[in-house]
Each structure stands twice: as structure tokens, then as C-alpha cells.
Amino acid sequence: MTFWNEELETMPVEELKEMQFRLLQNEIRTMYEKSEFFRGRMQSVGLTPDDITDMEQFRKIPCMRKSDLRDNYPDGLFVRPYDELVRIHVSSGTTGRPTVVGYTQTDIDNWSESLARGLTSFGVGKKDVFQNMHGYGLFTGGLGVHYAGEKVGATVIPTGVGNTDRQIQLMQDLPVTCLAGTPSYMFHIADVCDQKGVDIRKQTKVTKALAGGEPWSESMRKKLYDRTGIKAYGCYGASEFYGPMFLECDAQCGMHVWADLTLIEILDKDGNPVPDGESGEVVVTMLQKEAFPLIRYKIGDISTLTWEKCRCGRTHPRLGRITGRADDMIVVRGINVFPSQIESVIGEMPFLSPFYHITLTNENYMDKMVVDVEVLPECLPDDVNAINEMSAKVQARLKEILNLKAVVKMNLPGTLERFEGKAKHVTDNRSWD
Amino acid sequence: MTFWNEELETMPVEELKEMQFRLLQNEIRTMYEKSEFFRGRMQSVGLTPDDITDMEQFRKIPCMRKSDLRDNYPDGLFVRPYDELVRIHVSSGTTGRPTVVGYTQTDIDNWSESLARGLTSFGVGKKDVFQNMHGYGLFTGGLGVHYAGEKVGATVIPTGVGNTDRQIQLMQDLPVTCLAGTPSYMFHIADVCDQKGVDIRKQTKVTKALAGGEPWSESMRKKLYDRTGIKAYGCYGASEFYGPMFLECDAQCGMHVWADLTLIEILDKDGNPVPDGESGEVVVTMLQKEAFPLIRYKIGDISTLTWEKCRCGRTHPRLGRITGRADDMIVVRGINVFPSQIESVIGEMPFLSPFYHITLTNENYMDKMVVDVEVLPECLPDDVNAINEMSAKVQARLKEILNLKAVVKMNLPGTLERFEGKAKHVTDNRSWD
Ligand SMILES: [Zn+2]
Ligand SMILES: [Zn+2]
Numbered sequence: 001m002t003f004w005n006e007e008l009e010t011m012p013v014e015e016l017k018e019m020q021f022r023l024l025q026n027e028i029r030t031m032y033e034k035s036e037f038f039r040g041r042m043q044s045v046g047l048t049p050d051d052i053t054d055m056e057q058f059r060k061i062p063c064m065r066k067s068d069l070r071d072n073y074p075d076g077l078f079v080r081p082y083d084e085l086v087r088i089h090v091s092s093g094t095t096g097r098p099t100v101v102g103y104t105q106t107d108i109d110n111w112s113e114s115l116a117r118g119l120t121s122f123g124v125g126k127k128d129v130f131q132n133m134h135g136y137g138l139f140t141g142g143l144g145v146h147y148a149g150e151k152v153g154a155t156v157i158p159t160g161v162g163n164t165d166r167q168i169q170l171m172q173d174l175p176v177t178c179l180a181g182t183p184s185y186m187f188h189i190a191d192v193c194d195q196k197g198v199d200i201r202k203q204t205k206v207t208k209a210l211a212g213g214e215p216w217s218e219s220m221r222k223k224l225y226d227r228t229g230i231k232a233y234g235c236y237g238a239s240e241f242y243g244p245m246f247l248e249c250d251a252q253c254g255m256h257v258w259a260d261l262t263l264i265e266i267l268d269k270d271g272n273p274v275p276d277g278e279s280g281e282v283v284v285t286m287l288q289k290e291a292f293p294l295i296r297y298k299i300g301d302i303s304t305l306t307w308e309k310c311r312c313g314r315t316h317p318r319l320g321r322i323t324g325r326a327d328d329m330i331v332v333r334g335i336n337v338f339p340s341q342i343e344s345v346i347g348e349m350p351f352l353s354p355f356y357h358i359t360l361t362n363e364n365y366m367d368k369m370v371v372d373v374e375v376l377p378e379c380l381p382d383d384v385n386a387i388n389e390m391s392a393k394v395q396a397r398l399k400e401i402l403n404l405k406a407v408v409k410m411n412l413p414g415t416l417e418r419f420e421g422k423a424k425h426v427t428d429n430r431s432w433d
Numbered sequence: 434m435t436f437w438n439e440e441l442e443t444m445p446v447e448e449l450k451e452m453q454f455r456l457l458q459n460e461i462r463t464m465y466e467k468s469e470f471f472r473g474r475m476q477s478v479g480l481t482p483d484d485i486t487d488m489e490q491f492r493k494i495p496c497m498r499k500s501d502l503r504d505n506y507p508d509g510l511f512v513r514p515y516d517e518l519v520r521i522h523v524s525s526g527t528t529g530r531p532t533v534v535g536y537t538q539t540d541i542d543n544w545s546e547s548l549a550r551g552l553t554s555f556g557v558g559k560k561d562v563f564q565n566m567h568g569y570g571l572f573t574g575g576l577g578v579h580y581a582g583e584k585v586g587a588t589v590i591p592t593g594v595g596n597t598d599r600q601i602q603l604m605q606d607l608p609v610t611c612l613a614g615t616p617s618y619m620f621h622i623a624d625v626c627d628q629k630g631v632d633i634r635k636q637t638k639v640t641k642a643l644a645g646g647e648p649w650s651e652s653m654r655k656k657l658y659d660r661t662g663i664k665a666y667g668c669y670g671a672s673e674f675y676g677p678m679f680l681e682c683d684a685q686c687g688m689h690v691w692a693d694l695t696l697i698e699i700l701d702k703d704g705n706p707v708p709d710g711e712s713g714e715v716v717v718t719m720l721q722k723e724a725f726p727l728i729r730y731k732i733g734d735i736s737t738l739t740w741e742k743c744r745c746g747r748t749h750p751r752l753g754r755i756t757g758r759a760d761d762m763i764v765v766r767g768i769n770v771f772p773s774q775i776e777s778v779i780g781e782m783p784f785l786s787p788f789y790h791i792t793l794t795n796e797n798y799m800d801k802m803v804v805d806v807e808v809l810p811e812c813l814p815d816d817v818n819a820i821n822e823m824s825a826k827v828q829a830r831l832k833e834i835l836n837l838k839a840v841v842k843m844n845l846p847g848t849l850e851r852f853e854g855k856a857k858h859v860t861d862n863r864s865w866d
Pocket of ligand 1: 249250251256310311312313314
């Protein structure tokens with residue numbers, strides 16, 4: 001069993017928690033001084049950095065949300081001038097405005113450090129040839145994983161997304177041992193290999209994969225292994241942290257959250273911590289981030305965290321699979337979708353009633369989204385062409401807003417279900433078994 | 434005037450040439466020892482490293498060509514095991530097989546060093562925000578320029594290719610000072626800004642651009658400046674070297690070829706060196722490359738090289754614009770095309786004669802390729818649909834082979850021009866004025 005930074009990764013838990021709290025106090029002090037935004041948050045509840053003497057006090061700091069980043073578009077949260085920033089990533093806006101995140105050189109180094117520990121924890125190192133099928137560019141997945149692959153000394157092949165034929169050709173022609181990409185793309189690779197008669201076990205050296213960017217399951221892990229001999233390891237992160245950050249180790253029982261870089265709280269609906277290992281809302285604090293504050297950030301995911309020592313020997317806590325969302329966001333083909341976005345498109349269409357319903361299904365782990373909408377009685381069309389035109393119009397606008405193809409189904413007036421109280425807008429029939 | 438590495442960049446010419454030759458001897462010794470391929474080339478003309486005592490002796494070494502890389506696909510030229518390689522780039526094959534290039538950490542560092550000197554030479558540094566619109570991934574442009582931007586401490590925004598609306602939004606919303614991309618894409622950005630009523634001079638801080646990846650001209654430089662206030666600087670390189678490597682300095686009179694990293698010869702048709710500043714074939718030798726030998730590599734370009742001291746104070750020689758090709762390769766929308774590839778597609782089509790002609794034009798610097806082909810008399814179709822089907826078939830296959838959309842024009846038997854001797858297959862009516 002090898003480690004990237006053995007002393008730190010196996011530090012006794014009590015020492016580690018002490019170090020984590022010292023780093024937390026330090027980050028709070030720095031951001032209080034540098035960030036008008038964060039100072040305002042602290043002051044709004046009458047706190048100064050000196051008050052943060054324990055976790056109970058820390059939990060009095062109001063949580064941040066995605067909207068705080070968007071409201072401060074583009075760079076209102078940055079606490080460093082541009083000449084101290086070396087990178088900017090931008091994620092597509094789910095409600096118009098994109099989210100802009102900045103990095104100092106230390107931020108980039110800590111990001112790579114986090115992933116380098118993770119890659120090492122499932123055995124990726126100098127001897128590996130690492131085909132990175134995550135998208136490069138503004139998306140953090142590609143470059144994040146790329147830098148980490150180089151850091152551990154693997155040979156990185158930056159194939160990026162798409163061009164499946166070439167991906168498969170390179171997997172065969174070069175001694176690729178590890179893939180990185182979304183789980184659904186790995187199944188697509190497996191399908192195309194089947195069609196081409198390529199036996200991944202016999203015609204490639206690939207035995208490992210870093211799987212991230214969308215939900216998946218134990219049963220998908222098993223299926224992928226049975227079909228291809230590839231062992232897949234999970235990943236957690238978001239561009240607001242740095243990007244993908246926390247990976248599963250060889251023990252495959254959760255993703256190690258490096259306690260010197262990140263503090264994750266799991267809270268119940270009242271904002272109180274749940275017992276170790278129980279499910280709740282994930283709240284993330286970055287402990288050494290320099291470019292902007294990310295303190296008590298409610299990312300909206302539901303999961304578990306345990307400090308129980310891992311079989312791999314690492315003492316840093318483990319985050320479980322993401323089992324749901326705290327808000328009504330849905331993730332379709334890796335894209336964040338809010339029902340409110342669909343609502344706004346429907347609102348733009350003079351021929352539609354405000355009632356709608358979203359149904360999600362998947363086949364071979366590829367998501368399909370059907371949006372049921374309802375024609376207003378006064379706009380009832382008199383022929384099939386007119387109906388098709390209406391649905392094409394809604395579909396085109398949804399594509400524009402969501403960057404996602406949805407099937408739009410037109411319904412007769414009054415036929416969509418009405419709800420008492422809060423409407424149930426989404427039926428998620430997807431399965432990752 | 435600032436330098437990235439002043440001592441080295443302004444070293445007296447004689448010292449620099451001495452250092453260059455020592456590095457050359459050293460590289461030849463290393464590659465002779467490690468590379469069976471290169472040793473074979475030396476032995477084929479009865480040379481050992483000890484014989485290389487001056488440039489005349491050096492010029493006895495047979496030249497390498499692209500085909501040497503392709504014939505040794507994928508990794509037959511590599512002289513380092515994979516655990517010493519940290520990166521692989523792959524360029525699309527112009528004749529089927531892609532070209533695979535490997536990098537040690539030192540190779541990556543030297544590549545970034547080369548570009549860092551170049552960026553500094555036209556004033557890009559810590560204070561800049563650098564929007565990199567080159568494609569990321571297997572193509573060397575994106576990652577090469579990205580690493581260099583970070584190295585000089587600029588804030589890199591890795592936007593990659595495409596999504597022009599977002600490119601323009603980020604140019605306006607963030608304090609972007611410098612763009613990198615192809616010249617034609619910069620004109621496209623200027624066009625879209627005009628359509629949107631965005632005044633680049635007033636609504637952005639962009640004043641500089643690194644322009645590379647396709648041919649352009651002084652008149653394009655002037656037009657871009659007149660329209661947008663952006664000063665564009667040229668770039669030369671190829672994935673066989675490392676990637677893009679040599680940039681224009683502020684003096685804008687050629688691209689500085691760093692003499693400690695690369696030796697460029699300019700040869701006449703008989704393989705003899707032309708006088709300083711005169712035109713000839715570019716032959717490239719990489720002096721510190723580790724992953725594989727690139728010694729006397731005929732890349733196929735025609736240009737000039739001068740050791741005359743530059744106004745900027747740098748003593749390293751300057752490469753002029755690429756004015757043509759030594760072989761019959763043409764570059765269409767940044768993609769290398771050989772007439773022989775088109776010939777092979779035509780050969781596959783049972784209904785075509787072997788005669789063909791390629792006509793290139795451009796509009797707003799966007800290339801268009803028309804391929805005239807001739808139906809065999811016995812295959813003359815009897816209706817328009819059948820003709821359209823034929824041309825669609827040829828077009829689809831050309832797209833597959835060239836990764837490029839060509840317009841295919843069907844001609845009646847015997848109507849394409851026949852040539853005595855060597856056929857003239859290409860008419861290039863493109864203009865970069
Ligand atoms: Zn573990
Ligand atoms: Zn100069």
C-alpha cells in the first residue's frame with residue numbers, strides 16, 4: 001500500500017482534527033480580513049474570528065450558497081488581485097449567469113495535491129498510462145485530473161471528451177492502464193468495443209478507471225467490471241471547491257476528504273450535525289483556499305461522512321455516495337437543471353398553461369428527459385402540423401436555456417395533474433442498477 | 434523591455450552559437466546511444482557522434498520526415514520507458530495513422546520555457562488575463578499555450594475553441610488583456626462583436642493576441658488592429674517539436690527561435706544552406722529533447738532565418754513567415770491535406786475517373802475546398818438524384834478521411850483538364866490580404 005503523503009494521510013485522528021480546526025481558524029481570520037463579503041456574513045450574526053473557538057461557534061456562521069457566487073458575478077468574491085491569480089474556470093450558468101472561480105498558484109497546487117493523494121490511493125502512479133476522457137477547458141474535470149495525473153508521474157493522454165473510435169484505438173495501441181471519464185461514457189466505450197469486436201480484457205491493458213461527473217451506483221461498478229475487467233473508483237468535487245477533489249481508495253468504501261484541505265459537515269434539516277455516518281446535507285468549507293472564501297458552502301447534496309478508520313490505513317474521513325439533492329435541482333446528462341428554468345420557458349410561450357411535468361428515464365445509463373406541457377384552450381391548434389410546431393418551439397427554447405435536448409409532449413387543456421400545495425414537478429424513473 | 438531569461442536571451446551571438454553546437458553534439462551522442470532508429474540513420478552514412486565536429490559534418494546526417502514518425506507508430510521512436518513519460522499528444526493522421534509524440538517532464542518544462550520567453554517578449558506577464566481559445570486536449574496548441582500562460586504568471590482562462598457568445602461575454606466581463614487563437618477565429622470574434630454592437634476597444638481591455646495554427650499575413654495583422662485595436666503576434670511550432678514554440682517579439686519582425694532548444698537550418702533544393710535571411714526549406718533539430726529524437730526534421734515549410742540582431746535586444750535568430758510548402762501538402766482550415774489522400778478516395782469510387790482538381794478559396798479568411806471529379810462514361814447516371822447521390826458519397830468519404838467538409842463537383846467524362854507530365858492538382862485562390 002503506497003501513499004502520496006504517508007505521514008499526513010495516516011496522522012492520528014485526534015491530531016488531524018486539531019490541525020483541521022487550527023487551519024479552519026486561520027482561514028476564517030484571513031477571509032474575515034480580506035473579504036468584505038465574508039466579514040459581512042460574520043458581522044450579520046455578531047461574530048468575529050476570535051469567537052470561533054469550537055465547532056459550535058463555527059456553526060453559527062451563516063451558510064453560503066451557489067447564489068452568493070452568482071450574485072457576485074463575475075469576480076466580486078475574489079480576495080486576490082488578478083496578478084496573483086493564475087487560472088479562472090467558468091461553469092455554465094443554470095439560471096443565466098455563469099459561475100466564475102479563480103485560483104492562485106497555491107490553489108492550483110492544493111487541488112493537484114488532493115487528487116494526487118487520491119490517484120495514489122487506488123494505485124495510479126509513474127508506471128501508469130492515464131487516458132483522460134474528461135472535457136478540457138473551462139470545465140474543471142479535464143485540467144484538474146490532467147494536472148494530478150502528471151503530478152503522480154503517470155503518462156497522461158489528454159484525449160478529452162468524444163471521438164470514441166479514436167479513444168478505443170489509443171486504448172489498444174498505447175499501453176493505457178487507467179481511464180478517467182463519466183461512468184456513462186465508460187459504458188458507451190464498452191458498447192462500441194462490443195460492436196467492433198474489441199475485447200478490453202485481451203486487447204488493452206486498462207484495469208482501472210476514475211469515474212466522476214454524474215451519479216452512478218455499486219451495481220454499475222460491478223457491471224462495468226464484469227463486462228470489461230475495469231475497476232472504477234468514484235470521485236467528488238465541484239468547481240466552487242477547486243474542481244474534482246476526493247477519490248475512492250482501494251478499499252472502495254467512500255471518498256477520502258483530506259481534512260487539511262477541506263472540512264465537510266453533514267447537517268440535518270435544522271442545521272445540526274448528524275451522528276457519524278448518518279445521512280444529511282453536505283456543507284463544505286475549504287481550509288486553505290486563497291482566491292475567494294468558501295466557508296460553510298451548501299452545495300445541495302445529501303450524503304454521509306464517517307471518521308471511522310479506513311481499511312487502507314488513511315485516517316481522513318470518508319464521504320459516502322451522493323444519494324440525493326437538498327433542493328429541487330436535477331442532474332440530467334451531467335447538466336444541472338432546475339425545474340424553475342423549465343417553468344420560465346413555459347412562461348414565455350403564450351400558447352401554454354403554467355402546468356408541466358418532467359419525467360426522467362434512462363437506458364444504458366443515458367438520461368432522457370420528457371417535459372409534458374399543456375395547451376391553453378383558446379390556443380388549441382386545428383391540425384397536427386400546428387401541434388408539432390408548438391412543441392418544436394418549446395424544445396428549441398429548452399435547448400437554448402438548458403443546453404440539453406428534451407422531448408416535449410403537448411397535452412390537451414386540463415389533462416395534466418393539478419396538485420394541492422407544492423406541485424410535484426419531477427418524476428425520476430432513472431435507475432443506476 | 435523585460436526578458437524571461439535575460440542573460441540567455443541576449444547572450445553574444447558567437448557564445449550562443451558555440452553553446453548551440455555543444456548542445457547539438459550532446460543530443461546526437463545521447464540519441465545515438467539510446468535510439469536504434471537514429472543510430473541506424475547515422476550508420477547508413479557511416480557516421481558516429483565523434484564525426485560531428487562541424488555543421489558540414491552534421492549536414493551529412495540524413496533528414497527525418499513525418500513518415501518516420503508514422504512508420505514507427507505508435508511509440509517506436511520513443512527512447513524513454515513510459516514511466517519516464519508524463520504526457521502523450523496525438524495529431525490526427527493525414528494519411529490514416531495519427532502521429533504520436535511523447536514528453537518527459539523536462540520536455541514539458543522546456544516547451545513551457547520556450548513559450549514563456551515568447552510571451553514575455555511581447556509583454557504578456559503577471560498583470561495579464563489571458564483567454565486561451567486554442568483547442569485543449571490531444572492538440573498541442575491549447576495545453577502548450579496554457580502551461581506557458583501560467584508559467585509567466587498570467588491569469589489563464591481556458592475557454593478552448595468555440596462558443597463565441599461566451600468568449601465575447603467573458604472578454605467583456607473579465608479584465609481580459611490578451612487572446613490566443615487562430616487568426617481566422619479572431620476575425621470571427623470581431624464579426625460577431627460587430628453584429629452584437631460590442632466595441633472591443635471600449636468594452637474590453639484586450640490589446641494583444643497570440644495568433645497561430647494557420648497561415649496569415651501582415652495585412653491581416655493590420656486589419657485586425659484597425660478593426661479591434663488588438664495587436665497580433667505570430668507563432669510557429671508543431672507537435673513533432675513539442676507544440677507551438679516560437680513567438681514574435683514586440684518588434685514584430687520574425688519569430689525568435691531559441692538557439693539553446695532548437696537549431697533551424699534553411700536549405701536549398703540541393704540540401705545546401707542558403708545565405709542568412711534567404712528563403713529555403715526549414716529543417717528542425719531539437720537540442721534538448723528527451724522522449725524521442727528529432728534531428729534534421731524536414732517539416733516541409735519554406736521560410737527564412739536570420740541571425741541579425743533584433744531591435745528587441747535578443748540575439749537568438751528569427752524565423753520569417755512561412756511562405757509555402759516544400760511538398761504538395763495544403764493546409765485547409767488548419768488541417769493538413771495531401772492531394773494523395775483525395776486521390777485515394779477517388780480511387781475507391783468505381784464510378785469515377787482518376788482525374789480530379791482541387792480549388793481553394795476563402796472568404797473572411799475561412800477556407801473553402803472544391804474538389805472537381807469526373808464520372809466514367811459507363812457510369813453516367815440518368816437523373817439528377819443519381820448524380821447527387823454520387824457526389825454525396827464522395828463528400829462523405831472525404832469527410833471521413835480528411836475530417837474536413839469539401840464541396841464535390843461532378844463533371845462529365847473527359848471535361849477535366851489533362852496534363853502533360855506532372856499534373857497540377859491544386860489551384861489555391863485564397864488570399865490573406
Ligand atoms: Zn481508504
Ligand atoms: Zn526580437
